[in-house]
Amino acid sequence: MSEQLSDRTGLPGLIDGMKRFIPAKFRPDAAVVPVVRLSGVIGAVTPLRPGLTLAGIAKTLERAFATRHAKAVALVINSPGGSPVQSRQIYLRIRQLAAEKKLPVLVFVEDVAASGGYMIACAGDEIFCDPSSILGSIGVVGGSFGFQDLIKRIGVERRLYTAGEHKAMLDPFLPEDPDDVARLKTLQREIHAIFIALVKGSRGARLKGSDDVLFTGEYWAGERSVSLGLADKIGDLRSTLRERYGDKVLTPLIAPASGMLAGLLGRRSPGAGSLADGIGGLPDELISALETRAIWAKFGF
Numbered sequence: 445m446s447e448q449l450s451d452r453t454g455l456p457g458l459i460d461g462m463k464r465f466i467p468a469k470f471r472p473d474a475a476v477v478p479v480v481r482l483s484g485v486i487g488a489v490t491p492l493r494p495g496l497t498l499a500g501i502a503k504t505l506e507r508a509f510a511t512r513h514a515k516a517v518a519l520v521i522n523s524p525g526g527s528p529v530q531s532r533q534i535y536l537r538i539r540q541l542a543a544e545k546k547l548p549v550l551v552f553v554e555d556v557a558a559s560g561g562y563m564i565a566c567a568g569d570e571i572f573c574d575p576s577s578i579l580g581s582i583g584v585v586g587g588s589f590g591f592q593d594l595i596k597r598i599g600v601e602r603r604l605y606t607a608g609e610h611k612a613m614l615d616p617f618l619p620e621d622p623d624d625v626a627r628l629k630t631l632q633r634e635i636h637a638i639f640i641a642l643v644k645g646s647r648g649a650r651l652k653g654s655d656d657v658l659f660t661g662e663y664w665a666g667e668r669s670v671s672l673g674l675a676d677k678i679g680d681l682r683s684t685l686r687e688r689y690g691d692k693v694l695t696p697l698i699a700p701a702s703g704m705l706a707g708l709l710g711r712r713s714p715g716a717g718s719l720a721d722g723i724g725g726l727p728d729e730l731i732s733a734l735e736t737r738a739i740w741a742k743f744g745f
Contacts, residue, residue: 475689477550478508478698479518479681482534486560487527495526498533501700508698509541515689516548517541518681519568525559525581528635532642538567552681553577558663559585562674563639566646572679579669582639583661584632592619647673 480501487495494500508517519538525531542549551557551568558581565571565579573579592602602618613624640659644651651658651673658672669675677684685693 474513475515475693476511476513477516477518477685477689477693477695478511478514479520479695480504480508480698481520481522482564483520483522483554485526486523486534486564487530495530496523496534497527497530498537501534502537504698504700505537505541509545509547511696511698514545514547515693516550518550518552518685518695519564520552520554520681521557521561521565522554523558523561523564524556525561525563528560528563528584528639531560531563532638534564535567535642538564542567542569550684552679552684553579553666553675559583563642566643570677571675572677572681572684573666573669573675574680575666575678577666577669577675578663579666579674580658580663581661582643582659584636584639585661592616650676 482496482501485495487497508514511517538549541547548569549567551565551571553565553571553573554577556578557565557571557573558578562579562582571579610624610627613621613627636659640655643658653672658674664672664674666675666678670678681695685695
């Protein structure tokens with residue numbers, strides 16, 4: 445009887461037929477590449493306008509790397525930068541998960557991966573971009589305004605009380621102090637050096653430009669970025685993954701929990717407060733919106 449069963453094609457055929465009723469993502473033979481979108485200015489902004497932070501995306505990244513039968517994890521990046529601390533923390537978490545799960549990370553740049561956005565892109569084993577994508581801006585920037593003459597003109601007296609010689613450093617209502625500017629420049633150089641080391645450690649011998657070209661804060665379009673070694677190839681997510689893993693590759697989008705589900709899980713958007721908090725912070729929200737618009741506008745978007 446057992447010999448007769450082994451000779452028949454019925455059992456293997458039955459198993460193959462049953463596979464049709466199993467969701468593709470649960471089949472061991474299905475190529476799955478989960479996709480995570482990382483978009484926006486990096487760092488906490490205001491209660492109603494949370495930026496991209498590690499706290500906000502950590503669970504999403506973990507879910508992506510825990511996807512069954514995953515062949516790789518794809519990151520779609522569209523960010524003009526922001527907080528260097530949050531950028532580096534997100535980069536480190538991606539690399540930690542990639543090492544733990546032994547999965548390659550493929551980065552696809554949309555409009556912009558600049559400054560902190562490019563730092564996160566460096567977490568990819570490979571970086572793909574569009575010919576019109578903007579990459580680079582490997583530098584550190586900080587800015588403020590000077591209102592000391594304005595408040596004199598309108599008859600406002602500035603009263604500021606501090607403990608600590610430099611506690612009011614770079615206060616916009618005080619005259620600029622050259623020593624304070626020098627201290628700020630020193631801090632920026634330290635952060636810039638950390639950024640440069642991260643890019644060199646990630647891209648290695650693929651970098652083709654000299655330091656005085658790559659690390660001046662300049663940015664480039666896709667083709668030039670590839671020639672400088674800041675990206676590996678011109679390519680979009682769908683075509684690249686199909687070419688690499690076959691036409692039937694599955695690319696589930698791993699998104700953060702939102703709405704009722706987020707409430708049930710006890711999670712809120714990073715930096716999100718109550719409605720009353722948001723109303724009270726509307727002036728800050730307006731300023732934040734203008735600052736965010738200015739950051740994107742720097743790259744023509």
